[in-house]
Amino acid sequence: xxxxxxxxxxxxxxxxxxxxxxxxxxxxxxxxxxxxxxxxxxxxxxxxxxxxxxxxxxxxxxxxxxxxxxxxxxxxxxxxxxxxxxxxxxxxxxxxxxxxxxxxxxxxxxxxxxxxxxxxxxxxxxxxxxxxxxxxxxxxxxxxxxxxxxxxxxxxxxxxxxxxxxxxxxxxxxxxxxxxxxxxxxxxxxxxxxxxxxxxxxxxxxxxxxxxxxxxxxxxxxxxxxxxxxxxxxxxxxxxxxxxxxxxxxxxx
Numbered sequence: 001x002x003x004x005x006x007x008x009x010x011x012x013x014x015x016x017x018x019x020x021x022x023x024x025x026x027x028x029x030x031x032x033x034x035x036x037x038x039x040x041x042x043x044x045x046x047x048x049x050x051x052x053x054x055x056x057x058x059x060x061x062x063x064x065x066x067x068x069x070x071x072x073x074x075x076x077x078x079x080x081x082x083x084x085x086x087x088x089x090x091x092x093x094x095x096x097x098x099x100x101x102x103x104x105x106x107x108x109x110x111x112x113x114x115x116x117x118x119x120x121x122x123x124x125x126x127x128x129x130x131x132x133x134x135x136x137x138x139x140x141x142x143x144x145x146x147x148x149x150x151x152x153x154x155x156x157x158x159x160x161x162x163x164x165x166x167x168x169x170x171x172x173x174x175x176x177x178x179x180x181x182x183x184x185x186x187x188x189x190x191x192x193x194x195x196x197x198x199x200x201x202x203x204x205x206x207x208x209x210x211x212x213x214x215x216x217x218x219x220x221x222x223x224x225x226x227x228x229x230x231x232x233x234x235x236x237x238x239x240x241x242x243x244x245x246x247x248x249x250x251x252x253x
Contacts, residue, residue, distance in 0.1 A: 039066040042076040042097050049092035055080050055103065062098055075099040115140045115174045121212040123174055126225045129206045133232040136176060136207050143235035144171045144211060148224040165245040167220055170235055172212040 047061040058080065067076075076097045077083060089104035096102070117123060130136045138144060146168035152161075209232060213221060224230050 038069040040069045040072050040076075041065070041078050042067050042072055043078060043080070045092045045094050045096040045098060047094060049088050051088050051091050053088045054106070055083050055086045055088075061092075067097065073097045073099050075101050115172065115212075117172065117174060117212045120214065121172070122215055122218045123210055123212050124218050124221055125208055125210040126221065126230055127206055127208050128230055128232060132230065133176075133207050133209060134234050136178065138173050138176055138209070138232070138234055140173055140175055142173045144173050144209075145169055145233040145235045146171055146211075146221065146224075147231040147233065148220065148228055149231070150224075150228040161248045163245050163247050164231075166242050167224075168213065168217050169242060171217075174210040174212050175208075177208045177210075178206075 041064055043062045044065045044067070045061060046063045049058060049061050062080070064078070076099050083100065083103055085106065086103040087106050089102055092098070092102060145166055147164055148167040149162065149164040152163075211221070221230070
């Protein structure tokens with residue numbers, strides 16, 4: 001009986017020792033594979049990181065690892081010191097090498113927040129300067145009111161006088177992306193009615209705004225972007241009545 005007990009204990013000890021040896025062998029596989037290989041130290045994601053997470057909050061979600069030089073992605077980072085103030089521009093998954101391309105300035109991250117768009121709506125983008133879009137403070141998921149203006153009358157046969165109207169209400173903001181291009185022509189610089197009114201290029205203090213609209217409203221936005229001007233307001237929580245079109249002669253009434 002005692003012999004069987006001792007034999008059982010010995011078998012358990014041998015199993016434990018074998019398991020430890022196997023774990024150590026497997027754990028050293030990466031080191032053996034890297035032997036003689038040119039490697040580079042990079043940061044690798046070890047835990048899921050949500051889009052928009054600040055670099056300062058990555059914590060133990062990233063770890064420094066030795067990666068074969070041939071497998072290092074362009075712009076891979078070895079430390080977070082050079083990217084302080086940045087945020088994850090997209091969801092980062094375990095195994096991803098952390099690179100500058102996967103990060104974004106916090107101020108321009110607004111275009112990365114996911115917004116659920118109804119299947120019946122179209123997504124349309126247009127460019128406006130910051131003063132025409134609440135200084136760029138709109139967030140994905142906000143609702144916008146879109147004012148459309150024309151230098152000429154809004155009905156065929158009307159006098160060619162400037163007209164504006166709060167045309168589109170409760171437009172769902174899908175994304176806000178800062179643009180770094182240079183504006184070469186400001187809106188309204190052309191003397192010809194309804195031509196050359198939109199900026200040919202976007203200024204550095206401009207935003208590309210993407211909104212979701214029903215098709216019947218989307219075509220109105222496209223027309224205004226092509227031939228008129230667009231001004232964006234953050235929609236009030238309780239939207240009031242939509243005012244009638246305003247003509248130049250009505251401004252001082």
